Amino acid sequence: MHVCAIAPPSLLLRLAEAGSESARETLRVSERLRGRRLAVARALREQGVGVPPDRPGVTANSVYDVGGGEESALPGTLVRADGDPPSADTAVNEAHDNAAATLAFYRDEFARESIDGRGLDLVSSVHFGQRYDNAFWTGEQMVYGDGGGGTFVAGALTRSLDVIAHELTHGVTQYTANLVYESQSGALNESFSDVFGILVKQRAGGIDAASSDWLIGEGALDPALGKALRSMLAPGTAFSGDDQPADMDAYVELPADDDPRNDNGGVHVNSGIPNRAFAEAARALGGNAWETVGPVWYAVLTDRLRATAQFADAAAATIAVAGERYGEGSREHDAVRGGWDAVKVVPTPDPR
Ligand SMILES: [Zn+2]
Structure with missing residues (x-):
């Protein structure tokens, strides 16, 4: 635990x-x-x-x-x-x-x-x-x-x-998904928390996808350290020493051991990748993200992922749900696919 x-x-x-x-x-x-x-x-x-x-x-x-x-x-x-x-x-x-x-x-x-x-x-x-x-x-x-x-x-x-x-x-x-808190499933666990964290803030403030700063904990860090804890749109730029990768080419392999330096296999590090996939999809669609891609991510978190799900599984499941919900080839379906493309995650061929 x-x-x-x-x-x-x-x-x-x-x-x-x-x-x-x-x-x-x-x-x-x-x-x-x-x-x-x-x-x-x-x-x-x-x-x-x-x-x-x-x-x-x-x-x-x-x-x-x-x-x-x-x-x-x-x-x-x-x-x-x-x-x-x-x-x-x-x-x-x-x-x-x-x-x-x-x-x-x-x-x-x-x-x-x-x-x-x-x-x-x-x-x-x-x-x-x-x-x-x-x-x-x-x-x-x-x-x-x-x-x-x-x-x-x-x-x-x-x-x-x-x-x-x-x-x-x-x-x-x-x-719900009870994602195992290590490596990719743990980074997904972290990312879902950032996704709904930003959506709750956007909804409370009436902030649409285009005007959001996509920062988690904006203004919470000591200013000497940086502006926020994480940037969902530009991972790795939130504070000095922010080591989040922006796509799979920069994925950080860390052992999932007890050494706190390894962050349970990089759960707060690699979460930048699925975070950016979400932010890119939301921005491609515009409007209120809690009404466009938010419901897709919610359905996937609560109903479509195994506890050991990897990034490719989350990609496949969100693309599938966007297709079911909005139609194959809809703007929403394309935007979700485009988000995962941007971070170079290739969806698993058969998500179920
Ligand atoms: Zn967390």
């Missing part, structure tokens, strides 16, 4: 090697969480936190304050229960509102009720650790550090809607 955190491990490692105490601490906690994940989940279940309701279709959105504590203190004290008025704490309100926007996106666009499709109560905990520079989905709940340790701008982790939608989409993936 993997804890999906927003900060790319290669970036944290580089900062840690350059002497950042905060980056070192963030990595240390991430390593510990990986081992503790099941214990955290069990503790949450014992408290009745996050469990699906008896009646599907009612999703509570509640926020806890873990008060600078770490995993043994999760979820913390309930500070904003579902339906409560806003709190005096900005982080609490941002965690609440951005989770609500993500829930509304999945409900309104895809008739999906919550992360699991059955109304799983959404739990967020803010103020994790001391200036902790990460946010993550544990498999059961969202957890936010305050940032401000040299990687993220203070407060940016709860403020960034696409970051939050990215993390919550790891939950959607966990309940």
Whole structure:
């Protein structure tokens, strides 16, 4: 099991090697969480936190304050229960509102009720650790550090809607394709989180495919590091040291081992390839990407991929779904094919 955190491990490692105490601490906690994940989940279940309701279709959105504590203190004290008025704490309100926007996106666009499709109560905990520079989905709940340790701008982790939608989409993936978090299937897992992360942000802001900056976490990184965590349209250009390839010619082979430098076989590295395929397809079509290619990617994530799917399988499945949905040879069918062509992924001949 993997804890999906927003900060790319290669970036944290580089900062840690350059002497950042905060980056070192963030990595240390991430390593510990990986081992503790099941214990955290069990503790949450014992408290009745996050469990699906008896009646599907009612999703509570509640926020806890873990008060600078770490995993043994999760979820913390309930500070904003579902339906409560806003709190005096900005982080609490941002965690609440951005989770609500993500829930509304999945409900309104895809008739999906919550992360699991059955109304799983959404739990967020803010103020994790001391200036902790990460946010993550544990498999059961969202957890936010305050940032401000040299990687993220203070407060940016709860403020960034696409970051939050990215993390919550790891939950959607966990309940659907459950893509294995290593190498190409892991890079697809990361990419689906970026795809729905940007779509939630575009829809909330009324931003069409042509006007979107296609940046994930724009303004969240410390400005000394760069403008964003990832660029979906121009992978490798988001921050200094961004090592994302833009197509298969530059695919980065890394071992899927326990060494954090290898990023589970490059899941945050090679995700640039399917990210760009999506962005290119969306831009070729214009209009609102959540209404054009978004539904194609959603159908593929929830219904068409094996857990071990490779890029070629995702290409074949999205092209097939675009053909079924919009017609063979339609603009949409051509645009999706063109997106994968641009990144030099050859679809598997028989996707089923
Ligand atoms: Zn992720």
